[in-house]
Amino acid sequence: xxxxxxxxxxxxxxxxxxxxxxxxxxxxxxxxxxxxxxxxxxxxxxxxxxxxxxxxxxxxxxxxxxxxxxxxxxxxxxxxxxxxxxxxxxxxxxxxxxxxxxxxxxxxxxxxxxxxxxxxxxxxxxxxxxxxxxxxxxxxxxxxxxxxxxxxxxxxxxxxxxxxxxxxxxxxxxxxxxxxxxxxxxxxxxxxxxxxxxxxxxxxxxxxxxxxxxxxxxxxxxxxxxxxxxxxxxxxxxxxxxxxxxxxxxxxxxxxxxxxxxxxxxxxxxxxxxxxxxxxxxxxxxxxxxxxxxxxxxxxx
Numbered sequence: 334x335x336x337x338x339x340x341x342x343x344x345x346x347x348x349x350x351x352x353x354x355x356x357x358x359x360x361x362x363x364x365x366x367x368x369x370x371x372x373x374x375x376x377x378x379x380x381x382x383x384x385x386x387x388x389x390x391x392x393x394x395x396x397x398x399x400x401x402x403x404x405x406x407x408x409x410x411x412x413x414x415x416x417x418x419x420x421x422x423x424x425x426x427x428x429x430x431x432x433x434x435x436x437x438x439x440x441x442x443x444x445x446x447x448x449x450x451x452x453x454x455x456x457x458x459x460x461x462x463x464x465x466x467x468x469x470x471x472x473x474x475x476x477x478x479x480x481x482x483x484x485x486x487x488x489x490x491x492x493x494x495x496x497x498x499x500x501x502x503x504x505x506x507x508x509x510x511x512x513x514x515x516x517x518x519x520x521x522x523x524x525x526x527x528x529x530x531x532x533x534x535x536x537x538x539x540x541x542x543x544x545x546x547x548x549x550x551x552x553x554x555x556x557x558x559x560x561x562x563x564x565x566x567x568x569x570x571x572x573x574x575x576x577x578x579x580x581x582x583x584x585x586x587x588x589x590x591x592x593x594x595x596x597x598x599x600x601x602x603x604x605x606x607x608x609x610x611x612x613x614x615x616x617x618x619x620x621x622x623x624x625x626x627x628x629x630x631x632x633x634x
Contacts, residue, residue: 342416343372345379347433357436358499360479360486363387363427367419376418382437382450384430384506385409386479388472393421394464401464406472408510409464412450428479432503435582440497441504443579444533447568449507449514471513478506528553529567532560540579541603546572581617584610588626595622 352369353359363385367374376395385394387407393400394409395418401409403422411417413434419425437446467475482502489495535552543549549572550557561571568575580602587598599610614622 343375343377345373345377347379347381347431350431354489355486355496355499357433358486358496358503359429359431360483361429363425363429366429367425374419374422376416376420378414378416379431380413381431381433382413382446383411385411385427386429386475387425387427388476389427390422390425392423392425394419395421396463401462403464404466406469407464407466408472408475410450410510411463415463428483430479430482430503434578435585436500437503437507438579438582439586440500442533442537443582444529444536444568444575445504445507445511447570447575448529448533449511451568465513465517467513475506475509478502478509482506528563536576536579540576541583541601544576544580544603546576577613577617581614584614584622585618585625585629588622589630598622 347353347357347359349370350359352361361369385408387403387405387409389405390403391405392403394403395401395416396409396411397415397417400421403409403425434443434446482499485495485499485502489499532549532553535549539548546557546560550560553560557572561573564570564572564575584598584602587593587601588595591598593601595611596607599607602610604610604613611622614620614625618625620628
């Protein structure tokens, strides 16, 4: 997501990573990462997704001003715009994986991404539980996946398929994590989970043609309030925001991967008014569509 806001903590966009090898995704050992960017130990916010894999070490990670005790074989998920700090960690050993929403949604479901990063707030009714200690078997399986991602990342070349392979491995990783969190929550709200799965497919197939909530509530024969309650419970945001974010993701993709004009993109995304499309885009990114294209297109391989 590229949503900017006035915040007290230092804010970082993906391009602060000077040693990045693959556009949209970043992998490193946790120790090396903190050695390169020691200022990231302190409280900060960024606009991309982060997954920490801690093989060893102890101490505290703070997420949204709540402290979580860390043990060996812990995984921690941090969503965009969550303030967090690693200053309380002692001798951390593991790896860190960052990725942008647009990188993942290029091929896979935006709803799945939201679901995985929000389900940490559903475990046992707790308000938030982003840091989970895994069993030996669970952590070994996750470690194998992260090792494969790291290998592809380190051996990336413009002439190979590493970008697509990493994205596919990331999708498998998120599916594995979803299974783990579902097991921890004892499969509660299974009926809602099925609805969310069906909603995901409906949004992916209809979000361009159908901007209005009424289409989706009619499809499931429930009220707008009921559907929004489910979305807020699972994703901490309503359906309207989910649809808008998905449209803006597609807008960014078209701006960077095509030569279509802004008005052509607006029409392609089913906006009646080109100026309204530009207004929505600017509100989400703090940039006009043209300025976004000028700044970011040179970063795309």
